[in-house]
Amino acid sequence: MDLLKNLTESQKKAVLHKQGPLLVIAGPGSGKTRVITHRIACLIESGVKPWNICAITFTNKASVEMQNRVASMGVPSGVNLSTFHSLCVRLIRQYAQQAGITSNFSIYDDSDQKRVIKQAIADADLSVSNFAPAKMLNAISNLKNELETAESLKTRADEYFAKSLAKIYEKYQKILTENNALDFDDLLMKVAFLLREHPDVRSELNNRFKYLLVDEYQDTNHAQYQIVKGLAIEHQNICVTGDPDQSIYRWRGADIRNIMSFEKDWPHATVVKLEENFRSCQSILTAADKLIANNKNRKVKALIATIKGGEDIRITDYEDDTAEAYGLSKNIKKLIEDGQSPSEIAVFYRVNSMSRILEEALVQNKIPYQIVRGVEFYGRKEIRDMLAYLKLLVNPADNVALQRIINTPVRGIGKTTIDKIAEYASSAGIPIFEALKKTQLKELLNASTQAKLAKFVALIESFQNMTDGPVAPLMEKVFTVTKLADTTGDDKNKSESAIDNVNELINSAGIYDQQSEKPNLTDYLQAIALYSDSDAYDASQPKVALMTLHAAKGLEFDNVFIIGLEDGILPHERSAVSQDEFEEERRLFFVGITRARKRLFISYADYRTTRGQFLRTIPSPFLVEIGYNPLSSPAAGFTEKKQDFSSSEFGYDTSSSQIESAIKPIASPQRQASQASQPYIAGQLVSHKKFGFGRVQQFIEMGDNSIVVVNFNAGHTRSLMLKYANLDIVNKKGD
């Protein structure tokens, strides 16, 4: 068959497997995406209708890309291609009644959730200081991903914390229900329950999606696992692809066991392993292989290079984070001068905050770049305000949206009034927007407040006949009529960009209007709730891509830079507590390394500014694991560079005072002062004759009896009397 002519034998086997369960264990760069697209094309060629195929990808971006690839193979359109979450929204809307919700539901993102959880904790008569909202949300999210309801938790909870959590969970869910809202986890849970409890729906869907494909299966959580099972249980035509070594979403509930035990769940499964790598050169694969071999909880899989030759991995030890940023920019500049396209260059880092200094250096060097970031755009105040108006229009029960905008822009409706209304609404068991129209409420308020509220209600109602139809004109109207346009970005310098942002939102709504057959506000809002800025990453732009290691999943570049190979950053300090989490950090680095085709640059800095503190760092243990020892001369396959800072070397103008202070933090008066008054500050690297290297956790000032608490690298924490501790402050090399 013509379609298959460029595929290997194992790829062909996977593509041509027509009936029954199929597991494709595919290492990095093994042509996994190709297998999926070809499989879809082959299925259609063999007579399967496109609309009977459902392919699930990990991100919206991946879904769009896959759609394009399938289309480019000359396959008729109509394949259902989406993420789990988008698919769930569609199914919930279609089976709204069985799912027990009306289809105009709001989707709450993390900032909405935060508001709700605080209310829930209060409703449960508990305090936010004992039950940290973020922790509670996390716990609830985990429970939902495990498909555990508040009721079920309540029956099994036997100690105080679990009981309290159950109570909070219950209240949290109650608020969501009252607001006719779902959070991200609910989307999955609803569908999982729908499939479990409505056999008729399940059969209908099995019949509709006769072939199910799931990419990145190693990162599915239990809810997603159950959805997959429900959607394929009757026909068994389930094809999943993934790589256990690239599972990096354990913290979000991803369960590596889903892929590890696929053969047990689907006894007749065919398993195809793709171990050849068509992406990276040998030195890169060797490093990746060595690294991942350190993971204990793992099925051994080979990485077989098919590309011969290649360059050494370049590892650079920089003086500090600024030197790293400028040194890296210099390297990028050189690559571009040597003919590399900026779009073939990417920089990966562990945390988003590391991008800031890079941006500065790239701007200085006039290197075009784009940042691939999570929810930056939709998290902006002005955007959230706009969307809150719109959400309220389609879902008047959405109290969170209402409370966001009832006094934005300011209309003289303050906290006291809102509290009164909210209390009345909750006692009457009606949404706040309903309550605003009740005469009983009006009796509680004075005339001027009543007038303000009536005006607000009239304002909202004036838009309500526009929710069916194009979104952009409505948005524009809302923006001006509410006077949001006049007040947006009032805080001085931000005004311009804030209005630009809203205009950008309106533009994107215009594109939505054009692209959808029947544009309407509900549909639009539910779609963009699942959209993230990383979906906007445009690989075709001639720009260097900056992103977190997580965002790098599924991508590949000729030239890859991975920065911040330091203990506490990669592996991240918050992840190094358990073996499982530590192994996930290793997989994260593995994912980063294996994105590179030709050149891989790895760097670490001796000093890094973290949370405003300029601290000595320890090189990442992963450096040793890829075969590079920071303390000895480089092994085969590596080129090492030690770069001492010198401003001239980086080719920028040191006369700019802003830059100068940024690159010479050693001389900052602030730090000198803190060292003079306190010999030890948290985070300071110290060494002890007996315990070795460690990091100061806390310094308790008590004059002669001061105590230093130190986390030693050996793994234990000790409190030492300063006068007996005999600690040495570890300074930079050569001091």
Place this chain on the structure above:
DNA sequence: GCGAGTTATGTTTTT
């Protein structure tokens, strides 16, 4: 009720 100014606080990764 509002907003400027101050103080506390919390920090990974994201659909």
Place this chain on the structure above:
DNA sequence: CATAACTCGC
């Protein structure tokens, strides 16, 4: 360091 929460004066 950056933002959220809070205080205080109008």
